Amino acid sequence: MELRLYDTLSKEKRPFVPLDPVNVRMYVCGPTVYDFAHIGNARPVIVFDVLFRLLRHVYGDKHVTYVRNITDVDDKINARAARDFPALPLNDAIRKVTEETERQFHADVDALGCLRPTVEPRATEHIAEMRAIIEKLIAGGHAYVEQDHVLFSVASDPRYGTLARRSLDEMMAGARIDVAPYKRDGMDFVLWKPSKPGEPSWPSPGGIKVEGRPGWHVECSAMSWKHLGEQFDIHGGGIDLVFPHHENELAQTCCAFHRDRMANVWMHNGFLQVEGEKMSKSLGNFVTIRELREGWAGYAWPGDALRFAMLGTHYRQPIDWTAKALDEAHKTLWRWYGDIEGVQAASNVADDVLAPLADDLNTSGMIAALHALHKAGRLAEMRAALAFLGFSCDLPSLQRKPVTAELRTSEASDQVQMQGTAAPSKQQIEQFISERTAARAAKNWKESDRIRDELAAMGVILKDGKDAEGKPVTTWEVAR
């Protein structure tokens, strides 16, 4: 099966050829751990999880290395730590914030059916590699020291701007801010900066006497180098990272190691909006994964439904996150899970499902293929395909719990609290149904309907049908 992927750098879709088929290497920019991840953050996590699964399928589980970093050194983390734990020394407070947020992040993405990456490196554990890269850049004339900062010189890299497709002139023309006094060129960016008292700090590179901390971009160059090498296969992330983050990573890595390329394929997922608007805290439409799982648009949504809703749109397209689409996704999965309950999964994943995925992760086409399998009654293959794609196939856990009010996520809440009506036991339901069947046989429609309504009030839906011999049979299911 030929895998084709769209590359942001060359702007074309082309066959994927790994540098080393025995070790296919992918790096995806992970979270900065200072707060709950929002649904926009969930998109790359889900998209690249699907790619990870596909690569494992093609090259073998042991032949794919997926690295997704955790950024645990950042101004926002510092600010959050100072705000939430004012009594603690800053470094202790920072550790509390990053550890707690990392735990929340893992709980959320686990619920979304995402496999853990092969390696989840932390920025603070790769300071030595960052310093090494910075020293190489200084030695190579690509970086300079000024006022205890180390800056990358964009003028030293003729390729700078090729990923984002913009020239330095354009960027200078569009720059709207004052250039910091320690910069030789307005577009130069910080590799290392001095720490303020109390802030996390490490010995500085470049002969700088005072301690400092890394700039934003260099961590990914360091961690991808350490775990994947100077050059690797796939680098992914949100499209908002193309500039400046990925452009700068590319420049750092290529200049430090004298390489033409950093990653062979650059992949970027499209942006996410909520109900047609940009997601922002000021608009009040900021949606975290945790809120979706606890209570959003009237329900606590199972992770499978969130995952399915996300895959309904091709990863490069913009996606509008709406309650309607989520409801539709849930409904589809609900029906499928009901139909494949108790079905033994096929041993292979159907080519019908793999083929669209292999075409630059065409998940919409993949879902259409699943619909076709469903329609054709190929349920064993359906189950195998869904499991392959990271879906639990577990009907009970797919139930969405109604919530009466929109719950706000608090920092303290790490437990997903759900409220639901107490479901009657199977024996009770069967008892009701046999009573109703008797009432129907006696044409006592009033009693029959009363029982049906009563069960409906308890969240049990009755489905009347006939068996092979034409006798009336009533089955039931829990309301979704």
Add this chain to the structure above:
RNA sequence: GGCCACGUGGCGGAGUGGUUACGCAGCGGUCUGCAAAACCGUUUACUCCGGUUCAAUUCCGGACGUGGCCUCCA
């Protein structure tokens, strides 16, 4: 202001230089005590204006619209 992406039927959303996407909703039907469910069938499309072409939703140019990026915000 600069750069980039996107604009498909009631809704969501693929794809293609000429031939059914798919799903949801709707409509019709089968079934049913009624309803639901299930199953069968089915209507509606490619933002606008030019150009290339035998032929454009698909390629090119422009307009309009939406969104993204342009800062040591991630």
